[in-house]
Amino acid sequence: GEDVEQSLFLSVREGDSSVINCTYTDSSSTYLYWYKQEPGAGLQLLTYIFSNMDMKQDQRLTVLLNKKDKHLSLRIADTQTGDSAIYFCAEGTGANNLFFGTGTRLTVIP
């Protein structure tokens, strides 16, 4: 079955770049996603990438996909305290077929 793995914790200093990593097992994934969850809140879609792309950039966010290694990363440039949250990687073949990782808790140190 599908398996999506992430490291549980990441701490960075304010202003540095953060890199959150994810590995997945399903080679038939069509889309790979990053969601952000702030304390006590729902999941907010940050960005997603088609499996035939290897990079997507959106302002401070850069997504890199290595399809051969089934590795996805999210880079946040100039990390701010407001970026402190849990970041979930997810993969799937469409909206009705998402599998989430366990999330990476990002702590930004002022």
Added chain:
Amino acid sequence: DAMVIQNPRYQVTQFGKPVTLSCSQTLNHNVMYWYQQKSSQAPKLLFHYYDKDFNNEADTPDNFQSRRPNTSFCFLDIRSPGLGDAAMYLCATSRVLEETQYFGPGTRLLVL
């Protein structure tokens, strides 16, 4: 603004006392989902509706039921909550063939 709304945001119930959580959407999406998320875990899909067609995940306990009276509303009923059912419950919506789901803010359920 088009959105997914969940009420209440916090719900306290007693062990064994039925409870209903509510989700509504103004996005006019035809698919609605319910997830359970326990602390430090990934959201776990319980079931989803494609229009009026109900799709239950194989490992969703019978204690969990759902109703979708119309396109806008979907309810999660927990018939006899146990202590292990304390969690955040997330509602999400999507269109068929769309790339992703849109989530509500969640309802945190506490079982005493």
